[in-house]
Amino acid sequence: MAQSADSPLEAPLVIKGNTEELSRKDRKAECQLAPNPFLFLPDSSHAHAVGLGAGTIKKMNIQIITLFPEMFAEVLNTSMLFKAQDKGLASFSCINLRDYGLGPRKQVDDTPYGGGDGMLLKPEPLFAAVETAKANDPKATVLLMTPRGERYTQAKARALAKTTGLIIICGRYEGYDERVTSVVDQQISIGDYVLTGGEIPAMVVADSVVRLIPGVLGGETSAEVESFSDGQTLEYPQYTRPEEFKGMKVPNILLSGNHGEIAKWRKGQNKQYD
Ligand code: ADE
Secondary structure (H helix, E strand, C coil): CCCCCCCCCCCCCCCCCCHHHCCHHHHHHHHHHCCCCCCCCCCCCCCCEEECCCCEEECEEEEEEECCHHHCHHHHCCHHHHHHHHCCCEEEEEEEHHHHCECCCCECEECCCCCCCCCEECHHHHHHHHHHHHHHCCCCEEEEEEEEEEECCHHHHHHHHCCCEEEEEECECCCECHHHHHHCCEEEECCCCCCCECHHHHHHHHHHHHCCCCCCCCCCCHHHHHHHHCCCEECCCCCCCCCEECCEECCHHHHCCCHHHHHHHHHHHCEECC
16 A cells, blocks of 8 residues: 555664654755755665665666756655655765856856847756766666656656666756757656746656656555556545545445445546546
């Protein structure tokens, strides 16, 4: 059964002592104090397999190239993404694009040739940052978050979850120099709307991929998750106590104890993915 977001871990984990005692406040302080705002397991720079009990389990290494690493600390160190790191099934790191900026002012953007509003991310810092990330993890798939990309779907999340490493470039400002796409494997859009940058889309991808890694969701394997819903269906409506709340009743079928009929009802309620 899936754990709720705030339920305690089933088994105590041993990274940084008992993580059950590591409150969210402690974690936040840790993020702020660390030179890089992530937990960083000692071997986080390489995607590799880790032994966890019987068999060998895959670890996903996600490197994020961004001008705003501070945006990620809270999201990646909370709830399921935190647990995935704690279990040694995922590691996250940020590469600050500013570190690769040019000149004394660490310039990362410039005006577009041909005129036009806004500033574009320059190619040199982006290339250098991708090169660093590739040196850490040569087989990683490079993603560029952009509203011009292919629409992100659950099928894409499943495909990415089968890899061992991702490098996610967060686009920023009014765009980027098109030549960066020569080092990119996939351009991804999370929807037909324009956000200020690729940071939130990168979080969406990280979350949707990491939860599919076998072992991340409280003991389930992703295969089990897929057979549960064939990978194509969103969940049916669910209810918990009380049986009646503000005049709204739990559907009788769910109180019937007839598991066959309940399964049929749930199947009928499932919403299909695009
Ligand atoms: N950057 C800005 N808007 C975006 C979107 N919709 N998807 C991915 N990256 C983006």
